[in-house]
Amino acid sequence: xxxxxxxxxxxxxxxxxxxxxxxxxxxxxxxxxxxxxxxxxxxxxxxxxxxxxxxxxxxxxxxxxxxxxxxxxxxxxxxxxxxxxxxxxxxxxxxxxxxxxxxxxxxxxxxxxxxxxxxxxxxxxxxxxxxxxxxxxxxxxxxxxxxxxxxxxxxxxxxxxxxxxxxxxxxxxxxxxxxxxxxxxxxxxxxxxxxxxxxxxxxxxxxxxxxxxxxxxxxxxxxxxxxxxxxxxxxxxxxxxxxxxxxxxxxxxxxxxxxxxxxxxxxxxxxxxxxxxxxxxxxxxxxxxxxxxxxxxxxxxxxxxxxxxxxxxxxxxxxxxxxxxxxxxxxxxxxxxxxxxxxxxxxxxxxxxxxxxxxxxxxxxxxxxxxxxxxxxxxxxxxxxxxx
Amino acid sequence: xxxxxxxxxxxxxxxxxxxxxxxxxxxxxxxxxxxxxxxxxxxxxxxxxxxxxxxxxxxxxxxxxxxxxxxxxxxxxxxxxxxxxxxxxxxxxxxxxxxxxxxxxxxxxxxxxxxxxxxxxxxxxxxxxxxxxxxxx
Amino acid sequence: xxxxxxxxxxxxxxxxxxxxxxxxxxxxxxxxxxxxxxxxxxxxxxxxxxxxxxxxxxxxxxxxxxxxxxxxxxxxxxxxxxxxxxxxxxxxxxxxxxxxxxxxxxxxxxxxxxxxxxxxxxxxxxxxxxxxxxxxxxxxxxxxxxxxxxxxxxxxxxxxxxxxxxxxxxxxxxxxxxxxxxxxxxxxxxxxxxxxxxxxxxxxxxxxxxxxxxxxxxxxxxxxxxxxxxxxxxxxxxxxxxxxxxxxxxxxxxxxxxxxxxxxxxxxxxxxxxxxxxxxxxxxxxxxxxxxxxxxxxxxxxxxxxxxxxxxxxxxxxxxxxxxxxxxxxxxxxxxxxxxxxxxxxxxx
Numbered sequence: 001x002x003x004x005x006x007x008x009x010x011x012x013x014x015x016x017x018x019x020x021x022x023x024x025x026x027x028x029x030x031x032x033x034x035x036x037x038x039x040x041x042x043x044x045x046x047x048x049x050x051x052x053x054x055x056x057x058x059x060x061x062x063x064x065x066x067x068x069x070x071x072x073x074x075x076x077x078x079x080x081x082x083x084x085x086x087x088x089x090x091x092x093x094x095x096x097x098x099x100x101x102x103x104x105x106x107x108x109x110x111x112x113x114x115x116x117x118x119x120x121x122x123x124x125x126x127x128x129x130x131x132x133x134x135x136x137x138x139x140x141x142x143x144x145x146x147x148x149x150x151x152x153x154x155x156x157x158x159x160x161x162x163x164x165x166x167x168x169x170x171x172x173x174x175x176x177x178x179x180x181x182x183x184x185x186x187x188x189x190x191x192x193x194x195x196x197x198x199x200x201x202x203x204x205x206x207x208x209x210x211x212x213x214x215x216x217x218x219x220x221x222x223x224x225x226x227x228x229x230x231x232x233x234x235x236x237x238x239x240x241x242x243x244x245x246x247x248x249x250x251x252x253x254x255x256x257x258x259x260x261x262x263x264x265x266x267x268x269x270x271x272x273x274x275x276x277x278x279x280x281x282x283x284x285x286x287x288x289x290x291x292x293x294x295x296x297x298x299x300x301x302x303x304x305x306x307x308x309x310x311x312x313x314x315x316x317x318x319x320x321x322x323x324x325x326x327x328x329x330x331x332x333x334x335x336x337x338x339x340x341x342x343x344x345x346x347x348x349x350x351x352x353x354x355x356x357x358x359x360x361x362x363x364x365x366x367x368x369x370x371x372x373x374x375x376x377x378x379x380x381x382x383x384x385x386x387x388x
Numbered sequence: 389x390x391x392x393x394x395x396x397x398x399x400x401x402x403x404x405x406x407x408x409x410x411x412x413x414x415x416x417x418x419x420x421x422x423x424x425x426x427x428x429x430x431x432x433x434x435x436x437x438x439x440x441x442x443x444x445x446x447x448x449x450x451x452x453x454x455x456x457x458x459x460x461x462x463x464x465x466x467x468x469x470x471x472x473x474x475x476x477x478x479x480x481x482x483x484x485x486x487x488x489x490x491x492x493x494x495x496x497x498x499x500x501x502x503x504x505x506x507x508x509x510x511x512x513x514x515x516x517x518x519x520x521x522x523x524x525x
Numbered sequence: 526x527x528x529x530x531x532x533x534x535x536x537x538x539x540x541x542x543x544x545x546x547x548x549x550x551x552x553x554x555x556x557x558x559x560x561x562x563x564x565x566x567x568x569x570x571x572x573x574x575x576x577x578x579x580x581x582x583x584x585x586x587x588x589x590x591x592x593x594x595x596x597x598x599x600x601x602x603x604x605x606x607x608x609x610x611x612x613x614x615x616x617x618x619x620x621x622x623x624x625x626x627x628x629x630x631x632x633x634x635x636x637x638x639x640x641x642x643x644x645x646x647x648x649x650x651x652x653x654x655x656x657x658x659x660x661x662x663x664x665x666x667x668x669x670x671x672x673x674x675x676x677x678x679x680x681x682x683x684x685x686x687x688x689x690x691x692x693x694x695x696x697x698x699x700x701x702x703x704x705x706x707x708x709x710x711x712x713x714x715x716x717x718x719x720x721x722x723x724x725x726x727x728x729x730x731x732x733x734x735x736x737x738x739x740x741x742x743x744x745x746x747x748x749x750x751x752x753x754x755x756x757x758x759x760x761x762x763x764x765x766x767x768x769x770x771x772x773x774x775x776x777x778x779x780x781x782x783x784x785x786x787x788x789x790x791x792x793x794x795x796x797x798x799x800x801x802x803x804x805x806x807x808x809x810x811x812x813x814x815x816x817x818x819x820x821x822x823x824x825x826x827x828x829x830x831x832x833x834x835x836x837x838x839x840x841x842x843x844x845x846x847x848x849x850x851x852x853x854x855x856x857x858x859x860x861x862x863x864x865x866x867x868x869x870x871x872x873x874x
Contacts, residue, residue, distance in 0.1 A: 123458050130457060136399060137420060138480045141504060141516070142453065142460040143468045150451035151470055158449070158493050203452040251470040251478040256449055404623045462866065463573055484574065485540055501582040501623060502574040503610075513610055515578060515619060524540075525847035525855060 003225035004101045005235035005388060008037025009347040014216035014335030015185040022058045022116040023070040025217040029340075030071050030112050033219035038231045041073055045106035047080040050093030050113040051339035054082075056128040058116050067112060086132035087288060089113065090218070090342025091372025091381035097222045098241050098383075107224045113343035114217040125213050129338070132375035134249035146210055146289065148250050148376040150202035153291035155256040157204070160306035162294060164204050168195035169312045170290035171208045171332055177319055178329025180359040185214050185335030209290040214335030218344035225388065234354045239367075240275070240384035242268025250376045257306075259377035262299040266371070269382040270301075275367060277301030280384070282323060282352060282362045284345035286373040287330040293317075296371055297325060300382070319360065327352065327360045342372035346383065353387045393512050403516035404501065408477065410439040417441065419477040443499030443517065445473040450483065450491050459505045467491045471519055485520035496522035529653050530698035530832065532594065532660060532691040535587025535846050536804040537580050538684035538791055541570040542856045543864045545679050551861040552674050559679060564765020568682035568792025570859060571668045573867050575683065577606045578616050580666045580797075582623040584687035587846035588662070589624060594689065596625040600658025602632050603648055605641025605665045605796045606685075607714065607721075609634055620664065631658070638712060639761055640822030641665060641796040642686070647702050647828060649690035660691040667795035670868065672720035680764050682792025686800035696838040697807060697816070700831040701748050705740035712823035723823075729767075732825050737761065737771050740827035741819045748831045752776040756814040759785035759802040761821035763793045777817070784809060785818075790853055796822075803832075805849040812836045 010032025012025050020028070026049070034041070047068055055061045061082075068080035083093040090113030097109040117125050130139045133148060143151075156162045172192055178184040190208060198206035228235035244264030247253055254260055270276060277300060285300065287293035294308035302323055303311045311317060317325035328334045328348040331341060349368035351357045357365075370383045399420070401407040408419030412435030413428040419441050425432035450469035453460075460466070467483040469491070483491050484502065497519040504516040544567045546556040560566060571580070581604050589596060604616040617632035631652075635641040642665015649661030666685020671677035690699075711732035714721035724732075737760060745751065752758070758777040760768040765788045772782045785802035794801055799820040806816055816832040847855075859867070 126455075127458050134480075136395070139457070140514075141468065141481050141518075142456060142463070142466065143480050144453060144455065144457050146455070147451050147453050147468055151449040151468075154451055154493065155449035200452075200454045202454060205451075249480065251448075251480045256470065400622055405625060482574075484572070501579050501586075503576055503579060504574070513576075513578075515623075518574065525851050 001102050002104060003237055004098050004222055005225040005228040005237045006220050006346065006350050006385065007223045007228050007231045007235050008033045008039070008221035009350050010036055010219045011183050011344060011347050012217045013183050014214050014337060016118050017215040018118070020215065022054065022060065022114065023066070025116060025215060026067050026112055026114040027070050029114070029217035029219040030067070030110060033221050034110065037221035039108055039221060041076060043108050044073065044076070044078050044110050045108050046100055047078055047110045047112065048083055048093040048097045049080065050083050050089035050342060051115060052084060052086055052089045053128050053131065057125070058119055085379040086374035087286070087338050088342060088372045088374030088379040088381050089339040090344065091370065091383070092243070092342065092379070094220065094342055094346055094383060095241050095243055095381050098238055101222055101224050107227060109222045110219060111222060111343055112217065112219040113340035115337035115339040116215050117213045117337060118215050122213065138249050144202060146205050147202040149289040149291050150205045151250065152256055152295065152376070153204055156291060156294065159257060160309065162309035164196060165192065166294070166309035166312050167204065167209055167290040168192050170287060170293045171195045173312070173318055174287060174326050174330040174332040177327050177360060178333025181329045181334060184329040184333050185212055186329070186333045205289055205291070211288050211331035211336040214337040216335055216337035216340050216344070218340045218347050220343060220346050220350070228388070235388045236350045236353045236385050237388045238383055239386045240269035240273030242266060242272070242382045244268070244380050246378050248375065248378045253377070257295060259295055259299050259373065259380060261377050261380035262296065262371065262373065262382070265380040265382040266300050269384050273384040275384065279367055280323060280369045281365050281367050282327060283325050283369040283371060284328060284348050285325055285371040287326055287332050288336060288373070290332070292373070293325065293330065300369065300371060319362070324362050327357065327362060342381065345370040345372060346385070349385050353385060396512070396514050406441040406443050406499065406517070408439050408441050409436045411435065412437055417475040417477060419473065419479060441473055441475050444522070445471040445497055447491070447493055447495045447497060448472045448478060449493060452488055469519070471497060482518045483520070484518045485524045498522050528695060528698060529650055529692055530690065530695040531688050532694055532696065533588045533592035533689045533841060534686060534804050534807055535584045535591065536684070536686035536801045536849055536852070537583035537587065538569045538794070538801065538852050539571045539575050540855055540857050541572060541859050541867070542567045543570050543859055543861065547861050548679055563679055564789055565679050565792060566789050568680060569684055569794070570864055570867055571683040576610045576668055577604070577608050577666045577685070578610050578619045580668070580683065580685040581616055581620045581664045581687065584664060584666065584685050585620050585624050585662055588687045588689050590845040591842045592689065592694070594660060598659045599626040599662055600631060601649060601652055601661040602626060602630060603635055603645035603661070603663055605635035605637065605645045606667050607636055607638055607641065607795055608668045608670060637826060638822035638824050639763070639795045639798055640820040640826055640828050642800045643820040643828035643830070646688055646690065647704070650699055650702065653690055653692055660689055663688045663690060665796040665800035667797050669793070669795040670720055673865070677721070677723070680788070680793040682794050684791060684794035684801050685797035686804045688800070694837050694840070695835055696841050697832050697834045700833055701744065702828060702830045703740065703744050703747055704826055704828045705736050705743060706826035707736070709825035711825055728823070732823065733761070733763065733767055733821050734771055736825050736827040737819050737821050738775060740829045741775050744829040744831055750831065754815060755781060755817040757784055757806045757810065758782050758817040759799050759806060760819050762786060762788035762798050762802065765789040787849065787853070801849060807838070808843065808848040808850065810834045810838065812838060
């Protein structure tokens with residue numbers, strides 16, 4: 001097993017990007033990352049692309065080949081693989097790329113994540129996102145994605161006294177961070193009152209508790225750590241990588257309020273990195289809905305189970321808090337182009353660790369954690385990064 | 389047409405009659421039925437026995453859906469819940485015959501046979517379980 | 526036909542109600558005039574997820590809950606309705622699957638306007654008598670549709686009942702049954718048409734009254750009875766007035782008719798009408814009670830039954846399913862807009 005570093009990052013703007021096609025978005029992100037890394041196309045050993053449902057969003061499967069081709073690499077015949085794990089597709093692609101270098105098989109790997117969600121109707125997009133849930137035993141009966149997380153929220157409120165205000169504060173915080181992120185979908189702050197009065201989607205979650213439908217792509221270049229300094233003087237090492245699975249349906253979970261897949265993935269990553277939650281300086285967590293961030297900071301071990309709401313209320317996770325969470329704006333404000341999210345989280349972590357996060361810079365950022373979840377928690381992937 | 393009639397038909401015994409199964413090794417009840425018991429694993433292979441659940445349970449958590457998926461838009465707002473069945477397994481289903489305001493965690497419920505969705509105006513109709521408060525006759 | 530009869534029964538009506546008053550107001554009519562003219566105060570409304578299949582399943586399951594029959598011993602299921610969910614694909618198979626009676630089972634769906642359910646009962650009686658089946662289930666259920674603004678809108682409601690017919694543990698013997706049928710186009714619905722049409726006042730004397738009166742007289746002649754020999758009389762109830770008038774014309778009293786007259790608070794459940802009326806009577810009937818039932822279906826025909834309640838009725842576990850009175854009391858009112866949404870009166874595509 002050898003160490004792996006991130007030597008290049010790239011991101012498109014996230015939002016409703018009518019002028020950009022699926023192919024344009026992924027090649028834009030890839031080109032930025034490759035240029036940032038300083039590698040040449042001939043040096044790429046493999047590509048891993050995360051995309052949840054290109055088939056239903058743009059009618060296109062066989063993404064691995066498509067992306068290699070669109071990037072101009074078809075004559076190089078680079079092995080290119082599409083990775084899928086619902087909303088964790090990006091994070092899983094990062095892990096697959098990481099494993100292929102750590103194992104010694106590859107030296108340089110390009111990882112991309114892409115989702116083009118706005119070419120289909122809102123109803124259709126919602127239906128596609130719902131395929132991350134159990135089709136036969138959840139979606140069939142009329143539960144939606146927001147509905148599943150809303151049920152987690154109801155139980156969390158029942159068991160731990162978490163309040164709607166605490167949920168809303170997650171949205172307020174993330175919008176505040178997003179306003180400082182030039183690539184974010186939403187770059188304006190919102191008030192607590194706006195969040196609380198937003199149109200109800202699935203009680204208690206309103207429109208502003210939910211991440212949006214977004215187009216976007218992100219890309220990183222991974223390199224064996226021993227070779228990284230050849231390309232960049234700010235390589236960022238992946239010191240821990242973990243992954244976990246759990247029951248597909250929310251109703252089959254051991255505990256409705258705990259994403260055991262997150263707990264498992266985090267344990268794996270902490271163990272490998274030889275760090276504890278206390279050592280994490282900042283994190284990008286999977287806030288597909290406000291309640292998801294509250295559960296995430298609990299399941300990742302930053303606070304005890306049930307105390308996520310209080311942590312938000314006490315500003316522990318703001319940009320200048322004890323452990324800044326979602327400095328990018330999170331899925332909520334930055335946007336959630338499903339397959340791209342997991343990769344975009346790594347981009348933010350790397351920017352922070354390089355000291356290049358501009359107005360969003362976390363002081364003394366040394367160790368960052370990225371947390372990406374699929375569906376209502378059936379898949380989770382955690383990466384821990386540190387400046388070399 | 390959106391749904392597959394074959395896929396629906398295969399699950400009629402579950403959706404109409406709560407036919408699950410029971411591990412012949414440890415006795416745990418599963419719904420929907422599983423090929424193996426996750427606890428006993430290979431010891432349960434070939435030992436899973438058919439078992440009909442009662443359709444009675446209790447609400448573990450719920451939400452009120454205001455923005456419904458395709459095919460359910462006309463029904464909103466409707467309550468949907470995770471229900472812990474008396475025999476142990478948990479399932480997801482709509483709650484009916486109840487004022488939305490009265491749906492509560494811990495509420496005892498019983499199943500009822502209802503139309504779940506249909507494939508537009510010319511496609512098939514899919515029936516299955518929904519749950520009503522235990523005291524509604 | 527000694528010893529063949531009803532072994533168990535069950536019924537179901539939806540919870541929602543709409544008042545005659547609210548329908549009248551929606552159309553700018555005087556509520557009191559309509560209520561008095563039709564004798565209907567409110568009617569049942571099925572929710573979006575209820576249809577003839579779900580109502581039939583509830584009724585059949587209720588019937589099974591009250592007795593000890595093994596569903597696999599049911600040899601036939603006939604569902605009569607004029608609002609089957611599919612024009613082609615039987616409701617009976619859905620019921621069969623939902624009560625565990627499949628696959629050794631004879632099934633067909635019936636249609637004869639409001640008397641499809643009683644026709645199903647006659648078929649089951651005949652099949653039991655011919656020893657072709659051990660038990661048969663006859664169901665009459667409807668979620669009948671009426672054109673918005675039409676006079677029928679005040680009555681067209683939803684509900685149904687299921688009767689298990691057999692030879693063993695009979696709680697009510699069907700002593701005799703007869704029918705009176707002619708080709709009389711008083712009320713109909715064309716294939717592909719959403720709402721029925723009718724001949725106005727033509728639906729009265731030459732249709733409803735002629736067939737019921739003729740058939741009722743024929744039955745009483747067949748079994749040599751007079752109206753006063755019966756404890757209960759159930760007539761088809763398209764509104765709250767016709768059954769009172771026809772029963773009076775035949776010589777029955779209000780006392781005999783009232784237990785089986787549900788229309789004022791339930792509306793006209795079409796194929797379910799006399800069936801739920803019979804369920805209501807069986808809810809209170811005692812051993813030895815004699816019941817006279819005459820259904821009517823437009824098109825036109827009438828089925829009449831002479832029924833005697835047996836001692837077995839005491840053994841029936843009636844409490845295992847709701848009584849008609851329980852279901853009538855268990856209600857939630859909706860307004861005309863909600864009613865229009867549930868009854869699909871607003872074209873959404």
